[in-house]
Amino acid sequence: MKLVTAVLRPHVLDDVRAALVAENISGLTVGEASGHGRQRGHTEVYRGAEYTIDFLPKLRIEIVVDDHDVARVVDAIAGAARTGKIGDGKIWVVPVDDVVRVRTGERGLDAV
Amino acid sequence: MKLVTAVLRPHVLDDVRAALVAENISGLTVGEASGHGRQRGHTEVYRGAEYTIDFLPKLRIEIVVDDHDVARVVDAIAGAARTGKIGDGKIWVVPVDDVVRVRTGERGLDAV
Amino acid sequence: MKLVTAVLRPHVLDDVRAALVAENISGLTVGEASGHGRQRGHTEVYRGAEYTIDFLPKLRIEIVVDDHDVARVVDAIAGAARTGKIGDGKIWVVPVDDVVRVRTGERGLDAV
Amino acid sequence: MTGEREDMGTIDSGDTAWVLICGALVLLMTPGLACFYAGMVRAKHVLGMFMNNYVAIAVVSVTWVVIGYSIAFDRTLGGLTGRLGMAGLRNAAGGVPGFPHLTIPPLAFMSFQLMFAIITAALLSGAVADRMRLGAYVTFVAVWSVVVYAPLAHWSFSPEGWLAHRGLLDFAGGTVVEICSGASALALALVVGPRRGWPRELMAPHNLPLTLLGAGLLWFGWLGFNAGSALSAGAIAAQAVVNTHLAGVGGLLGWLVVERKITGHATTLGAISGAVAGLVAVTPAAGFVDTLPALLLGAVAGVVSLVAVRLKFRFRYDDSLDVVGVHFAGGVVGTLFVGLFASRGVNPGVGHQGLLLGGGFTQLGIQALGVLAAAVWSFAMSYLIAWFLRAVLAVRVDPGDEVVGLDSTQHAEAAYDLGSSSGVGRFGA
Amino acid sequence: MTGEREDMGTIDSGDTAWVLICGALVLLMTPGLACFYAGMVRAKHVLGMFMNNYVAIAVVSVTWVVIGYSIAFDRTLGGLTGRLGMAGLRNAAGGVPGFPHLTIPPLAFMSFQLMFAIITAALLSGAVADRMRLGAYVTFVAVWSVVVYAPLAHWSFSPEGWLAHRGLLDFAGGTVVEICSGASALALALVVGPRRGWPRELMAPHNLPLTLLGAGLLWFGWLGFNAGSALSAGAIAAQAVVNTHLAGVGGLLGWLVVERKITGHATTLGAISGAVAGLVAVTPAAGFVDTLPALLLGAVAGVVSLVAVRLKFRFRYDDSLDVVGVHFAGGVVGTLFVGLFASRGVNPGVGHQGLLLGGGFTQLGIQALGVLAAAVWSFAMSYLIAWFLRAVLAVRVDPGDEVVGLDSTQHAEAAYDLGSSSGVGRFGA
């Protein structure tokens, strides 16, 4: 199993979820994050003083998937989240030793 | 070493921490997250318009542990967080190459 | 590739980022977290009733890096974040199978 | 400080204190409205909403002083508009045409009326939340306050205006404030177009406590809005206070009861939306009807508004914060209601008793005329102005900016920066 | 608008303006209280608290107009209750029995008193925060406002009531508002039972700025609450303003100083809790005592409240937001204090000088009787009503809903949706 983590623009969540549902993936966990990269931040002005905000709001999505679903999931996310402009984000994949479903205690693939 | 990540219901934190303390685990990092899975969201009503909220509030706990503590830790968390109702959440385990304690620079097991 | 995750004090972000820039690392993702460990929490008082807050605010930084950058990155973060007092935090390193840049679909090292 | 009281003949200090403080209460309604509205938008558009309300205060104050007041309250030109003899407030301290028995300084009257013009303009911002360019909004409001609002105020509020002259009873602005803001808002929303993603996307309020606090300030201010319109501190003002309050109460209950029946939930946004609808509806009626009718009026308005706010989904206009559903609907209900329940016992200024008090259809007819005139005038003129503006300048922000949010893109600010001291970092016991 | 001032003989426009605006200030206290309370609950119960306050406005307004006012202020039946001759406000505009020299329109008096009934009811919501069903709360408040509050108001506020007749001095409601709300809150809290997890779990305020703002609105409103009770704008009103303010000041300082001594910290919640305790305590005294005694009274009340709010942990009743500790304790202190410092020099309406001004124990005895009567009556009757309600319907929400929060489960809303524009996303310089 793998853990797919994606850091994306905030407003793509709906589209990403729809794309995942189309791949029969419904479980996922989302959190807020701030990202720094090539995308430029913006300027804020308070009483005439200008400040540069370097970090931009991002979503961070985590999905545990079966090994042979990884490619499909990554493609689905990337496809739905792509705007083509700098700042679309990253997806990374990490190996997972084990998964547990808390409710039942099921392990491994059954738990996903 | 392993990184144990648990996505749980928000109100179980106290119980989970107590269970971990009983296992002599005291270090952990917590964050907020939103989860989507089999558990159904709820409906909100604003001036007569109904909206479905698909994501539910969850906690996300991370603990780096020694390899031979993994089983105990996972069981402790799962035991404390289980309500038996859909939505209890998931725990996953990921291999860790190295750990550093920032304060001292200690590495590996000593750093946990 | 590796994923370096660091849990640090909130106010070190600027210094850590500067240290990373010095190492030619500019991409990173940050989130808020709460940490529990040896560092003692603080007390709050509401209408004479005292409560102990066990969790302390932390930052959680994630950086995907090339294998041979890991050591430098970890050292840079640890160096910039160290105050020497309990509660400085942890850094852990996890193996990464693959990375994708959403914008372009680039994979692996090119995507970082 | 002077320490001495000036003697101005007919000036009554109690009446003056009353109207001045009521004017202050009405002024407070605009910041209250800003909170009420801003709490309802999404977190990235909050400051845009505040901005629209605060600039409305500024812009309308200028147009009112420069020319609006004169159009509204100088001697009439055929009942249609005031002359320009009080432009720039020339001669404004001397008296108010049509109000020979005024017991307050004319400037107190002028500024009380100014606050009305402000809040009416500010209400429009709710219909075009989250997308209208500040420059376009400012331009619209400036033109509208002179071309649409001031003449209508003349018709209904100046005793020499054609509607007032025909006997229209509009105590504190059912036509001038409520119908006008509602109809103008509809026109504006139609021309500006819906928010990106509406109605598919969830656009839930980002901070209901702010909205609820704003509603409290509105309720508070409304007592001054309506009862100050008595222009004196006596029995009519007292009746107006009671009626205003009870109509708010009726609206709150009316909305809640029906909402609970329909959706199974009683919501706080529903409660205060109903209250505001009741307060809107009683605005033309506050000093003309008796106590229990006012309570009834509120309840009716609460229910009508609950239905009316749903119409936008059917007719597909994005009146984002329901200016039409609350102010237009409530204003119509209230203005007509006066025709049913106006009572000479409550106010000797009532010409014809209401229909249900045995006065026949006369007053109701006049009220209906007032509704019609105000609605048509406001809608048509506002549509025209908005349409013209859209032809000559950009009325909407860049679509990308709309996604990112008005606050950072238009105003270079962020509403909140709660950092790590909120929520996260506070687990544990 | 009428533009003319009606002449009603004895009506004084200054007094009328004063009482009307004070009534508006008292109305504002309930939204203020809503903020004060809502800021203190956890983020998932915020709207539940607002709802309880806003529906209290609505429900009590209806019961007051329908029957409560008549019970409180119509001609007496043996000093125990008013008759029902003013039910539905029949004849209410004609005058107020026992107030022959009233210089304000009777409806102004009626609505000023209505605002008192509202806030007293709203206070109860603090004792049963985060767990009581809306339906049960509404039912309780409706019955309580008629059966408990209105008769007590008759006893103390109507000159024909038995307590007032015996010479009880209660300027603005030490018995009627403060002791009554405190004792009723205790009864209600006992019957409803504690919050899940109390007192083990941390239940820290979720938004202290909201609470602090609410406290500011309360303080502002309290000036009207107390000084409006003079029913005229003169020296007694001025004295009441000064006393009210200084008692708030004394309470703030009293609490802070002792708190700092005990816990090592001066907290903002402590500061305003002390201020509110001082304002509570001066309520019965504002128009009867001199300036420095008022300051002293506030300080005493601040310290007493600091101690009293801790009692709930000892006696294990979950008076969640300390209605008992602040309002009951403060009300008792203040009502008795009048017996010590009442001064004929300040107010010719004082029958017996206070004990410390050489008037002997007479007034103190009467005040103690008032305390006792108000406390026993309010507690016993409220307990009875609550107990009865618990027997016939569910008074608490489902335990699961209590964990998830009232806002989403009861009201289908979320207080906040600060999304990604708050905090996160704003690192950096």
Next chain:
Amino acid sequence: MTGEREDMGTIDSGDTAWVLICGALVLLMTPGLACFYAGMVRAKHVLGMFMNNYVAIAVVSVTWVVIGYSIAFDRTLGGLTGRLGMAGLRNAAGGVPGFPHLTIPPLAFMSFQLMFAIITAALLSGAVADRMRLGAYVTFVAVWSVVVYAPLAHWSFSPEGWLAHRGLLDFAGGTVVEICSGASALALALVVGPRRGWPRELMAPHNLPLTLLGAGLLWFGWLGFNAGSALSAGAIAAQAVVNTHLAGVGGLLGWLVVERKITGHATTLGAISGAVAGLVAVTPAAGFVDTLPALLLGAVAGVVSLVAVRLKFRFRYDDSLDVVGVHFAGGVVGTLFVGLFASRGVNPGVGHQGLLLGGGFTQLGIQALGVLAAAVWSFAMSYLIAWFLRAVLAVRVDPGDEVVGLDSTQHAEAAYDLGSSSGVGRFGA
């Protein structure tokens, strides 16, 4: 309740109602200021700011009653200070020296003036936000209110004070409130030193809606602040209301227009900063100048303040929330402006017409003298007091505490605990 209106000879109920309610409005300004300021600091220092404002209410109330009022308004000692005959408010109910024709109870005057002293002190907290120890701040304010503020109030506000005697026109405190707070704030900021990390670090407002709401409350209260200073409800009060409002409007527009030109953005913080600057500037002028000059004055002040707030970066004093840039600058502009536009037509109390109204340089000279005297006195004395305090006790919190935040370290509280019910957990449609 008394139900009867006391007759005190020259007391006018309308004037009394007016001044009492204006006093309440001024009281509300301090919680309003607390919101205004607290929204501008970072999320970890919010309660520290609220605390400073609320304790200012308490501390200054005590010093004012004990001795400050007497220094300010008792009979004069050579024009420099009042005597101590009204210490502890002895004889304070009997009259106010220099105000023989007062138509309100002297205690109403006393408490109206008290509110001025409070807000002036509270303003100082903005200059030393996020770093000053509560104990040191309290001590400073207590001493300052007696030693700096009260004498200056005597000079300008008591007709027997040397500045007033020379003909200084300061309607509601351009010297006493605005210049004094600004100059004192500068002294305090210099002695206390800058915030850790200033000016390198981003110290953006954490909650602009709170700030914007606070500004709304300030604007509302300011109408009472300025127009209440007429001490009667008549034409001058009406003029003061109009002028005050229009100056706020002018300031808002002035700032916004220039800001947009310079930075490309019109910000909400800029809008209300300009409005406040306009309100500040009109404070000395409200009852002395005509309507259009007031609007102009506001616009000038808005632009001047926009420039003045930038000076701190050049001269490297951390006047954190711009008390100097807004209040000092605005106060100077407004006080001098009176010398240009003071009009006997508006207020018969004006001795010399303003320069631009043909009165020559006399009044302008007096005004300049007032500016100078107030500025030098306030700055020098405040510097002295602050310097002395720094010598004998810690004026700043522990540097570590400054990083962690005043709220948790000093007050053992957290401003927000929005938990999982905000933002996160609310994705989806």
